[in-house]
Amino acid sequence: MQLELRHLLAIRRIAEAGSLGMAARRLGVSQPALSAQLKRIERAFGGELFIRGPLGMEPTRLGHFVLTRARQVLSEMDSLGAEARGLATGGPLRMGCTLLVLIDDFLHRTDIMTASPELTVDIGFSVTMLIRALAAGQYDAVLYGEVNDHRVALPDNSEARTVVAREPFCVRLSAAHPLASRDVVSLADLAGEKWLAQAEDDDGGPEALAAACAQAGFSPRLRYRITDRKLSHELVAAGRAIALTQPTASAAPGTVLCPLARTPLTGRIRLAWNRSTVTSGQAELLHRAATLSYLALVDTNPFHRQWWDAHPALHTALD
Template sequence: MQLELRHLQAVCRIAEAGSLGRAARLLGVSQPALSAQLRRVERVTGGELFVRSRHGVEPTPLGQFVLARARRVLSEMDALGTEARAISTGAPLRLGCILLVLLDGLLEQTDRFLPGQEITVDLEDSVTALARMLGAGQYDAIAYGEVNDHEVPLPEGVLARTLIPKEPFCIRMSVKHPLADQEQIALADLSDELWMTLVEDDDGGPEALIGACAKAGFVPSLRYRIGDRQMHYSLIAAGRAVALSQPTAPATAGTVMRPLIGTPITGRIRLAWNRSAVPAEQADRLYHAAAHAYLANVDNNPFHRAWWDAHPEVHPEVHPALD
């Protein structure tokens, strides 16, 4: 077996994480699979790279030698990718996303902040798959969400920046729903409803919904899993289900959106990019494009505008020089 970049990345991530379990979660693989990979690397290098201690795992002298060389090689590869893309001016920026509201205006904003840059955009249902594809070089950058305290593991060689650290999820329901006239909804009052299952099942959303409902005294009945927006809205308008929604979502015929009392479920929006493919200035401009795309939707719902104005600490950093 010959050593590959993924082997060097795994060794570095184990050292950084301090344990095989945490490193496996960060890499998006199982612990047994990472252990087997480490054993194969150790056979090639001729000895143990880590020893267990009460603090986790620590590199052996051989491990320290391999780590030093691995970091140097990975750094050189990062530099190679960045410099090559800087020379290849015609290369498109490959952006992967989950279905976020800001995507509707993102391309308009990238035309403004990244003029002349060709951009391809693909949607994925799985945040985990999105992160893995970023690590594998299939995407240069990704835009994704996390719910409550969930953190998406990111691969080695990736940088990330939080765009919106917190936004309050709300409820979309039929305009004919008995609670539609209330300004705020108590989650416990939705105990008998059928719920639209979230399309993304690995961003912490399902766990957050089930956990919040448990605190409210019930188990949600998850019925539909619809990725098509129009069908999603039509089922809600018909009174077939209620659903969690980003507060920036637009109004749709036959439905209303209402905030939840106590804000039990919140979202976070982040950008991540492969540092070997996206120069720092380009990443900064992508951040500003996404920020302006988000800000364009803040007034979609009056309750979110009021919440937004009351929480300046969650506003994105937008430099006047780039406006």
């Protein structure tokens, strides 16, 4: 087998994730397919690259050597893409975003505020892949979320600003759910529920939910992983699942949003950009568009307006 860059990326993803399952999700392939690919890669290198240890998939001596060289090669390719993009002129400003609630309004505002150069926007479901695309020069800027204490590692050629420092996640329930009439819901009350997993599985969300539920005395049953908003809302409305959501989300037909007691899960929204391809003025416009889009949604739910007003230190700069 002739080795390709995608093989080196697969090796790095396995090392970063510590498991084939997580690495497969971040690469957008099935676990059996990644396992079979790893075996072919190992045959090409002449030995095992990983062994299963107490902390998951751990590199062997050969694996450490290959990983070091693979990271060097991938870093060089990232630099090549970014530097070539920096020399190009006249192209559109390219942006990647995760599926945040503010995206709809953000797209409208950027159409008005950043008319030159033209802005193109892709919606993705993996923060890791967005950041890698930023490092490789495929995107000039990315807008993404992080959960609780999770911090996304940014490439050296980038800069970042926080749009929203902290927001409390709430839970979406069927309007017919026994807890739907409550002003606030505790995680412990949701111990027997089936959950819709978040579309982004590498923003710290799954780990934060598992940790918060464990503290509440149970393990969440993750039944669905849906990236389509309409379908996820329909599943919740039918009483087949519940879901975490941003406090700025609208209550879709047949569903209600309830805040979680003691705010066990919070989100943060960040904007990162490539310093060599985005001017400080363009970065300021993108940040302002994202900020105004979020502020326009604060009053969507009264409970979030109350929380927002009670935490002025978190958003003084936004206002």
